[in-house]
Amino acid sequence: MSGSTKPRRFTHARAVLSGSIGNTVEWYDWFVYANFALYFAGQFFPKGNPTAQLMNTAAVFAVGFLARPLGGWVLGRIADRRGRKFGLTLSVTMMSFSALLIAIAPTHQQAGYLGAALLLVARIMQGISVGGEYAASAAYLTEVSQQGRRGLGSSFQYVSVTIGQLLGLVVLMVLQAVMTEEQLTAWGWRIPFVIGAVAALVVFYLRRRMHETSAYVEEESHDAQMRRGTLREVWKHRRAAVLVFALTLGGGVAFYTYTTYLTKYLSNSVGLSKPDAARVMFIALCVFTVLLPLGGAISDKIGRRPVLIFFGVGTTLGTYPIMTSMQRWPSFGVALALAMLALTIVAGYSSVNACVKAELFPTGIRTVGVAIPYALAQAVFGGTAEYVALAFRDAGVENYFFFYVSACGLVSLVTYLLMPETRTAALSRAERELQSSGKETVA
Secondary structure (H helix, E strand, C coil): CHHHHHHHHHHHHHHHHHHHHHHHHHHHHHHHHHHHHHHHCCCCCCCCCHHHHHHHHHHHHHHHHHCHHHHHHHHHHHHHHHCHHHHHHHHHHHHHHHHHHHHHCCCHHHHCCHHHHHHHHHHHHHHHHHHHHHHHHHHHHHHHCCCCCHHHHHCHHHHHHHHHHHHHHHHHHHHHHHCCHHHHHHCHHHHHHHHHHHHHHHHHHHHHCCCCCHHHHHHHHHCCHHHCCCHHHHHHCHHHHHHHHHHHHHHHHHHHHHHHHHHHHHHHHHCCCHHHHHHHHHHHHHHHHHHHHHHHHHHHHHCHHHHHHHHHHHHHHHHHHHHHHHHHCCCHHHHHHHHHHHHHHHHHHHCCHHHHHHCCCCHHHHHHHHHHHHHHHHHHHHCCHHHHHHHHHHCCCCHHHHHHHHHHHHHHHHHHHHCCCCCCCCCCHHHHHHHHHHHHHHC
């Protein structure tokens, strides 16, 4: 029996690894825009106030989030009707093309607002890609993980997301070390987008070799093709969709505050140098990556809700003191310690959010059911977090943003307190039959 268990566990682990590698490159391309915005902000918009230029690039960043609901609907429907593998392969193809488009976009000095227009188109494409990628990846990683280990297996979605961001930071730090700031501002910022475009092509090949999940194959053989991935079916599970929106709201704002905006905050508001700000984020994100599987494994033992509640309480009560303390004691060590504390709190959300959302929906609409409300929440709240923060800063009331993050965390905390536990949810017909027979046996 032990001999059969090991190969099975190896198969599950290999499937999780296959699903995660592609996710890493997708999110590298997504985050590298935010990491290098400090350098190319002045290239696509007229010279002027640096904060205004950052706000323009942040607005384009937010537009990418506005496209995510469309991507969630279109690519989510495709992933539910054609398979997780097909949806994931299509999303990485779009990401590769959009990264290449940013890499070759002309500056404002070269072609006026044409470059900004291409930047906008590329970010819309990235938004559509990521809108479908998140839910398809969440469904895939949750479905290929063993029951009882779904929290651990699906936590690798955000592990891969964070590794993608770390790779972006590595590229940033390497370029900062070998190039002058003038070179980075003039043309060096294009390099990471070229890397992303090439890496996405490699992932396209890898995803073509992925196996479809057994839960999807099983559902495909039972359900009529017309029912899968439809909005009509999603509407039947609208309570689950509302839950996904509400639990994403605080998590999305906190995640993007501490993983993308914090680099700019440390540089612009705290007073650290750009290289020091990048190093703080790199070390803190390394710690965050290690915490994610731990949070997922804990949720497999005690449930998803306690882990989410830890995040909700920490974000609601901890955001203001963490952010203001960075300004009160502006040093590398303090910034690093507080960044790690903040990301420890965020790990309570990021480690389990993929599986808890996937566990709320049946297989036939699992991808589109997660994708649409998740993408809407990210478009309205997560994607605009950086822009809101910069707007408060530009108005001279930066501290108001910290209360905003806490308020969003409070909304999600209430949701976590009221929502059902999903740890034992059956994801397939086989699991439902097994649970049913178990109950009958006990009876």
